[in-house]
Amino acid sequence: xxxxxxxxxxxxxxxxxxxxxxxxxxxxxxxxxxxxxxxxxxxxxxxxxxxxxxxxxxxxxxxxxxxxxxxxxxxxxxxxxxxxxxxxxxxxxxxxxxxxxxxxxxxxxxxxxxxxxxxx
Amino acid sequence: xxxxxxxxxxxxxxxxxxxxxxxxxxxxxxxxxxxxxxxxxxxxxxxxxxxxxxxxxxxxxxxxxxxxxxxxxxxxxxxxxxxxxxxxxxxxxxxxxxxxxxxxxxxxxxxxx
Numbered sequence: 001x002x003x004x005x006x007x008x009x010x011x012x013x014x015x016x017x018x019x020x021x022x023x024x025x026x027x028x029x030x031x032x033x034x035x036x037x038x039x040x041x042x043x044x045x046x047x048x049x050x051x052x053x054x055x056x057x058x059x060x061x062x063x064x065x066x067x068x069x070x071x072x073x074x075x076x077x078x079x080x081x082x083x084x085x086x087x088x089x090x091x092x093x094x095x096x097x098x099x100x101x102x103x104x105x106x107x108x109x110x111x112x113x114x115x116x117x118x119x120x
Numbered sequence: 121x122x123x124x125x126x127x128x129x130x131x132x133x134x135x136x137x138x139x140x141x142x143x144x145x146x147x148x149x150x151x152x153x154x155x156x157x158x159x160x161x162x163x164x165x166x167x168x169x170x171x172x173x174x175x176x177x178x179x180x181x182x183x184x185x186x187x188x189x190x191x192x193x194x195x196x197x198x199x200x201x202x203x204x205x206x207x208x209x210x211x212x213x214x215x216x217x218x219x220x221x222x223x224x225x226x227x228x229x230x231x232x233x
Contacts, residue, residue: 009160035221035222037224042226043208043210043226043227043229044224044225044226044227045210045212045224047221047222047223050220050221091162091163107153107165107168107178108153108163108165108212108214108222109165110155110162110163110164111162112160112161112162113162
């Protein structure tokens, strides 16, 4: 079963408007972290924002915010005031709790991504 | 500047040849990872290493091999046993303890000709 699900293969948004990119996750761990990365056409992966499972407040980083709904296991990325440079692939990722070395804990598991296109 | 360097950026390989992708980091990170990216598939984990001289298979390790002789280096060899090696390969590193982000290299695009 997929651990990270991004249901929107592609999204369009008008420049200067806000957009929400969906992400749901599946884990039985109590401790985990959720990440969003941006991948422009150049291929590099750019870290955007992080939310810990014990964080009570939604994470924010500039124009990026994470709408974290723990009971629904959802971690949607909200981009405010979209810019043309925001056009890229966006990936949601999860790292499950890792108090100890060994095993598969600690690996970043990625969703399939959402391609965002910002229209002028 | 600290970061992760992957080389080469583009690589062409003939069928039946092994090829090694380089990944070097100077972030003093314990953990390093190799991911493969195909269109529409997101990133899939090939191998990861938590400490020097130790590494573990990821979800799609068949046809690949790695080594971790130094903390800074985690080369990936794509062997002739990998049936469909044409893909974009990304190397990453992170601090192992705690929920911190992984830092990525610029990637290597491998094409089998």
